[in-house]
Amino acid sequence: MDFLTISECSSVDLRRSYHSGLSAIRNPAYDLCILDMSLPTYDVTPEDAGYETLSYAGDLLLGEMKRRKTEIPTIVLTQFTTFPEKLEEKPLIQLAAELEEKYKNNYLGCVFYADEETSWQSDMETIIKEIRHA
Amino acid sequence: MLYIETLANLYSRVDNPFPLTHLSKDDSIAALEFFSERRPHSITADFLLRIQRESILQAPKIEQVDPIQWKLASIEEAISRREADLAISLLEDFTKCHVQLPDCLRTHVISLYFDAYREQGDHKSALRTFINAFKEADYLTSRLRVADFLQELSNSLPADVASSPDFLVARCVACSETVQDLYIALDDFLFAHDLSKPRDIFNIRDQFDTRIFAFVISQVMRRDVLSRGGYCASSRELDEERLFLLNSLGKITSGKTEFDFASEISTLNKELLVYAANRHVNAGRISINAEMIRDSAELIRASFIRYQALLEAESERNITLIPLSDLSLNENESPTETSHELRTKESLQVFAEMYFTILLDLCLFSEVCGLDATLSARIRHGSLNNMIRSPFEDGWLITRKSSNKKDYLPSKHWNDYLLEHSVIEEARDRVSAAIIRFTERLDAIVVHLQKRIIQIQVSNIDGFDILIPQYTGNPDGIFNYTELLFDTKKNEEFFGRAASSAEDLIDRILECFFTYTEDRLEDIRRFIANTTHDQIRECVDDLLEDVRAVGLPNRINFKFQDEIQKSKISLQNMIQSLCEWFKFKGISEFKDFPINVVFDSVLKAINDSSNGLLSAYCLEVPNIILKGDSFHALYDVFFTLLYNVVEHSDLSSSEIDLTIRGSMNEDILTFTLENNVNPEKDLNQSLETARSLIEKSAAGEASRITKEGKSGFFKIRKILERDLRRTQVTQNVNTIHTQRFSVSLGFETHGLISLNENTIN
Numbered sequence A: 001m002d003f004l005t006i007s008e009c010s011s012v013d014l015r016r017s018y019h020s021g022l023s024a025i026r027n028p029a030y031d032l033c034i035l036d037m038s039l040p041t042y043d044v045t046p047e048d049a050g051y052e053t054l055s056y057a058g059d060l061l062l063g064e065m066k067r068r069k070t071e072i073p074t075i076v077l078t079q080f081t082t083f084p085e086k087l088e089e090k091p092l093i094q095l096a097a098e099l100e101e102k103y104k105n106n107y108l109g110c111v112f113y114a115d116e117e118t119s120w121q122s123d124m125e126t127i128i129k130e131i132r133h134a
Numbered sequence B: 001m002l003y004i005e006t007l008a009n010l011y012s013r014v015d016n017p018f019p020l021t022h023l024s025k026d027d028s029i030a031a032l033e034f035f036s037e038r039r040p041h042s043i044t045a046d047f048l049l050r051i052q053r054e055s056i057l058q059a060p061k062i063e064q065v066d067p068i069q070w071k072l073a074s075i076e077e078a079i080s081r082r083e084a085d086l087a088i089s090l091l092e093d094f095t096k097c098h099v100q101l102p103d104c105l106r107t108h109v110i111s112l113y114f115d116a117y118r119e120q121g122d123h124k125s126a127l128r129t130f131i132n133a134f135k136e137a138d139y140l141t142s143r144l145r146v147a148d149f150l151q152e153l154s155n156s157l158p159a160d161v162a163s164s165p166d167f168l169v170a171r172c173v174a175c176s177e178t179v180q181d182l183y184i185a186l187d188d189f190l191f192a193h194d195l196s197k198p199r200d201i202f203n204i205r206d207q208f209d210t211r212i213f214a215f216v217i218s219q220v221m222r223r224d225v226l227s228r229g230g231y232c233a234s235s236r237e238l239d240e241e242r243l244f245l246l247n248s249l250g251k252i253t254s255g256k257t258e259f260d261f262a263s264e265i266s267t268l269n270k271e272l273l274v275y276a277a278n279r280h281v282n283a284g285r286i287s288i289n290a291e292m293i294r295d296s297a298e299l300i301r302a303s304f305i306r307y308q309a310l311l312e313a314e315s316e317r318n319i320t321l322i323p324l325s326d327l328s329l330n331e332n333e334s335p336t337e338t339s340h341e342l343r344t345k346e347s348l349q350v351f352a353e354m355y356f357t358i359l360l361d362l363c364l365f366s367e368v369c370g371l372d373a374t375l376s377a378r379i380r381h382g383s384l385n386n387m388i389r390s391p392f393e394d395g396w397l398i399t400r401k402s403s404n405k406k407d408y409l410p411s412k413h414w415n416d417y418l419l420e421h422s423v424i425e426e427a428r429d430r431v432s433a434a435i436i437r438f439t440e441r442l443d444a445i446v447v448h449l450q451k452r453i454i455q456i457q458v459s460n461i462d463g464f465d466i467l468i469p470q471y472t473g474n475p476d477g478i479f480n481y482t483e484l485l486f487d488t489k490k491n492e493e494f495f496g497r498a499a500s501s502a503e504d505l506i507d508r509i510l511e512c513f514f515t516y517t518e519d520r521l522e523d524i525r526r527f528i529a530n531t532t533h534d535q536i537r538e539c540v541d542d543l544l545e546d547v548r549a550v551g552l553p554n555r556i557n558f559k560f561q562d563e564i565q566k567s568k569i570s571l572q573n574m575i576q577s578l579c580e581w582f583k584f585k586g587i588s589e590f591k592d593f594p595i596n597v598v599f600d601s602v603l604k605a606i607n608d609s610s611n612g613l614l615s616a617y618c619l620e621v622p623n624i625i626l627k628g629d630s631f632h633a634l635y636d637v638f639f640t641l642l643y644n645v646v647e648h649s650d651l652s653s654s655e656i657d658l659t660i661r662g663s664m665n666e667d668i669l670t671f672t673l674e675n676n677v678n679p680e681k682d683l684n685q686s687l688e689t690a691r692s693l694i695e696k697s698a699a700g701e702a703s704r705i706t707k708e709g710k711s712g713f714f715k716i717r718k719i720l721e722r723d724l725r726r727t728q729v730t731q732n733v734n735t736i737h738t739q740r741f742s743v744s745l746g747f748e749t750h751g752l753i754s755l756n757e758n759t760i761n
Helices: A002-006 A018-025 A057-068 A092-102 A119-133 B002-012 B025-038 B041-058 B067-080 B084-097 B103-120 B123-136 B146-153 B165-174 B179-192 B198-207 B210-220 B235-253 B262-282 B290-295 B298-316 B339-364 B371-380 B383-392 B412-420 B425-453 B482-486 B488-496 B502-550 B554-581 B596-608 B628-648 B683-698 B712-723
Strands: A033-036 A074-078 A107-112 B617-620 B658-665 B668-676 B730-736 B740-748
Touching: A018 A033, A018 A057, A033 A057, A057 A074, A057 A092, A057 B179, A074 A092, A074 A119, A092 A107, A107 A119, B067 B084, B067 B103, B084 B103, B103 B123, B103 B146, B123 B146, B123 B165, B123 B210, B146 B165, B165 B179, B165 B210, B179 B198, B179 B210, B198 B210, B198 B235, B210 B235, B235 B262, B262 B554, B262 B596, B262 B628, B290 B339, B290 B502, B298 B339, B298 B502, B339 B371, B339 B482, B339 B488, B339 B502, B371 B383, B371 B628, B371 B712, B383 B425, B383 B554, B383 B596, B383 B628, B412 B425, B412 B554, B425 B502, B482 B502, B488 B502, B502 B554, B596 B617, B596 B628, B628 B668, B628 B712, B628 B740, B683 B712, B683 B730, B683 B740, B712 B730
Parallel strands: A033 A074, A074 A107, B617 B658
Antiparallel strands: B658 B668, B668 B740, B730 B740
């Protein structure tokens, strides 16, 4: 959040689950969506464990944007390098290629986030600058 | 038989190039009989079709071909030539002549109708064919290529078809494997009918055939499907919505045995009960028994009367108060002050004694009603350890101590995983060592919290060590009451002089104590959210670095890294939940509840925080309803018991075989918990220790109530005798056969049983 504020995003709306993300994407007024790939179904609280964690929540939300025709420009930000599949785990690079193919209209790219590194910031900045110029 | 089975399997394959005429007539018949008895109808039909085609091709004369086979082949031929009208005409003749057909042939006929209508472009009739078959029996639609049909329809779908229940069902059958596609089919349907919530579908119930409606509610409107839409805002709402749907459907389908949702309804009800119960337990675990403190007014009544008399005497002589810190309270010291100063000192001293009695003896350190007892029973003993370990259990990032309680066991999960991926022994050992180091550090954080931080501090008061030598408290304890105890002069002016009675004095002090404790609770929440969270994160990051340093293949490193990332997310959620414990318990009422809810809630709490679920348990308890206000106390009792089962068995949760039995004899409710233990454990020693502890607790020894370690029996007795006011508490331990330990607990139920039919469910 601090990074986004520094990057001069005028307002940032934080949503913490697939469900709250779904209600947000119904509003097409956003200029940009930074989307985590894995999310709990519902906001996790001390009372609610969030039902289940959706490993591909980001993909589902991009699909919902497409279905509802509210295709907000989206950067996928994830801290996972692999994603579960039936037989073998799917590496991030493969997932990114699939997202690019499926959501040509609004998928801007995928950024890998790691606590201890700052390269994700420059990756993110590059994409945001491109949006601004566009 | 194996020959026929093999033969039948071989010849049912559509890719088998060998003609069926290779089979003798007897073998053909035997294979057909085999199929019709054992196989799904679609495979039987495929096999029949091959026989039909080939017998038609091979037959020298048409008359020698079975008439049914011939007609069906003709219809197929018409469809393949795109003569749909002819095909339908032939089908109609056929069905008039052959009303009773075996299921496998009926399936074939239905598929021919479906294909013919599709070929004709009559999509409505094709859809109707599908639905009629589906209504009768699912398997009759097994040969229909519904997914292709829907794909075909998508380009030219009339609005009335798109919003029809038939179309919804077709879409759901076509995509039944994929939750997201089911959700989209349902969502499109609800949107088309302007329905915002799933339960609104009952408003258009009359558009559905009963069987179709039951299918949509039970098989499509499942929780996993509903969770993909924005219909419900939380897990609880989701469960409630699903429960509503099933209960409402049950009213429509009552009496029809094919629609039996009793099992799912029972499971949902149980989950909602447990959810409500755990919410009640975890939303604030701090409670002080103010009523019991007020009832102790007798302890200070005589002193209060004396105090008031002294004050009156002092006011007549216009005496100035001298702060306590300026005075010596040593009884043996020769008084050098004037007589009025002695009286001043005495009133202040009397007040100080009352004040300390209320605050120290009752509010803080009473084993029966004080804060320290609550912190011990509800947080420090067991629960805290479980909670802090929980984020790391799913990823197997944590291990446990061996039966000697000194060494840690290696991580079997990761060892097996690495072995499977051909990692050498030295590397496996290094990973195991890293996990053990991490576990040690995490356990040290827990111990530090238990023994140093989540403790009461009162010792840092100048001159007060004379008055309160027995209360040393803990110098690091976040629950620091020094300030509240320090300025006796100020406290005397604020509380003592204003109080009209002993009870009034207690109330005033209690009010201040609660306010002060709220601030201390905020301190501990801040400590946990910041310091503890940071400490644990640092340990997690170090674990990741240690594993990376082993130099494992990238794929395995990524796997480990992902588990660490998941654990960090869980850690964040755990910290948030843990902070909630440090709030005063709200006054919200808990409804009367069936006794099994206590066990279900406790077991869920233990299972949520230990890998390898404690699932091998048998629960047989009487079907009695207890009063809601007894829930939390009973939860504490059975959590303590069950936590000790896991802790002292020296087994992992998945290895424990636990039985819980309850019985009611007149007014006495008795529970027996029986479980296996580690074969290396000295059961006789454990039995002797446990019996000794039970004896001491029964004898009234209370000092262990606020301790952790060998204190379970004391805490349980205190909760039952003091909090629940039971007078006939019994605790027993026994060994059964070899290496099975049994604990039983009994108490009278008088006053606990609910007579109210309006229970939590």
